[in-house]
Amino acid sequence: MNVSVRKVIMAAVAIDGKKVSGVPVFSAQNEEEQANIATILSRVLEAVVHDMGNGVYIVVRH
Amino acid sequence: MSNVFWGIATGITVGTLARYLMMRRDVRQYPSYPHAVVNHLSLGFLAATLGAVAIPALAAEEYTAVTFLALAATQFREVRSMERQMLVALEASKLVPRGKDFIEGIARTFEARNYLVLFIAMLTSGITFWLGFLPGIIAGITAVAVVRKLIGGKVIMDIAKVRAGEFRFEEYNLFVEDIHIMNVGLERTRKIYEERAKAVVLEPFNDNGREILANVGQRQAIAHDAASLLGIYRDVDTAEFTPLLRRNKDTGRIGMIILPLEPDIECLLQAVQHVPVLESAIAKPLASRAGRCAAD
Known part of the structure; x- marks a missing residue:
């Protein structure tokens, strides 16, 4: 039987790591690096990147 | 040759032919593959045989033959379950899945068509058996024609106006007109949307249509059909390009965003217009007094 996770925050990517807790956090130096990390994570995890509006990207498996 | 022979022979022939005619749909419809056609034609032949022997058997006072019909019911349920299992198993390999409602609808259709074949036969x-060869053939052909007309069912253009829409981003939020679709986090993804995406708006004609389009399974079926007819700009690792249909909670209008490989909006509209209305999605609030009263 295949088990898959859905509607789960797989990771967060932030410049200011203090804004996130409870999920794996990837720190970035600047916005470009943040977007790159988020893109790689979304490809690897087959997930979607959402902008929290406070400088944090979350990667969510839908 | 006796009437019994001709009765059974014409019943089986017309019944099997009816099954074949009921399968002939366009390419997005399942089945369109040779092996699936052979499977269902064989099952149709069995259904036709069971139907064709029933009347001559009863006329010969072989009343136990009626139990064959119970056997048929069990067999047809098996057909439904077989189709469901197969389509669910294939679901994981679709870039845009059909959804459970669509699969259930297809499985139910397969079961029902076998019953129709049985009745036609x-x-x-x-x-x-009673009136002779020619009247039998005429009755069979008429029944096939009537059934083919009745099984057509409704499509989306019967319940809603389908038109091209405008989409825009407000910061990272994607909207189709006034309908929020999703939060698109990355600038590079938003750029691809701006280059390639197409938006469609579905405006239900009345409250019945509104409730049909509220069904999530129906919306998934629209996304699946549109993506399979026009191609989809996505792969397994680009989940952000999944076509989405979201609803305006006030009006029941639906906004759809899709990144088709074929960017022709007219073809996209046509694809959406001809998506079948799923049986499981059909709702008729206007058939009730409360529904009519609320619609004023």
Whole structure:
């Protein structure tokens, strides 16, 4: 039987790591690096990147 | 040759032919593959045989033959379950899945069509048995024509106006007109949307249409059909390009965003217009007094 996770925050990517807790956090130096990390994570995890509006990207498996 | 022979023979022939005619749909419809056609034609032949022998058997006072019909019911349920299992198993390999409602609808259709074949075969064999070959064939062909007309069902253009829409981003939020679709986090993804995406708006004609389009399974079926007809700009690792249909909670209008490989909006509209209305999505609030009263 295949088990898959859905509607789960797989990771967060932030410049200011203090804004996130409870999920794996990837720190970035600047916005470009943040977007790159988020893109790689979304490809690897087959997930979607959402902008929290406070400088944090979350990667969510839908 | 006796009436019994001709009754059974014409029943089986017309019934099997009816099954074949009911399968002939366009390419997005399942089945369109040779092996699936052979499977269902064989099952249709069995259904036609069971139907065709029923009347001659009853006429010969072989009343136990009626139990064959119970056997048929069990067999047809098996067909439904077989189709469901197969389509669910294939679901994981689709870039845009059909969804459970669509699969259930297809499985139910397969079961129901076998019953129709049984009734057509029974009618044809009965009339041939009593009235002769020619009336039997005429009755069979008429029944096939009537059934083919009745099984057509409704499509989206019968319940809603389908038109091209405008989409825009407000910061990272994607909207189709006034309908929020999703939060698109990355600038590079938003750029691809701006280059390639197409938006469609579905405006239900009345409250019945509104409730049909509120069904999530129906919306998934629209996304699946549109993506399979026009191609989809996505792969397994680009989940952000999944076509989405979201609802305006006030009006029940639906906004759809899709990144088709073929960017022709007219073809996209046509694809959406011809998506079948799923049986499981059909709702008729206007058939009730409360529904009519609320619609004022």
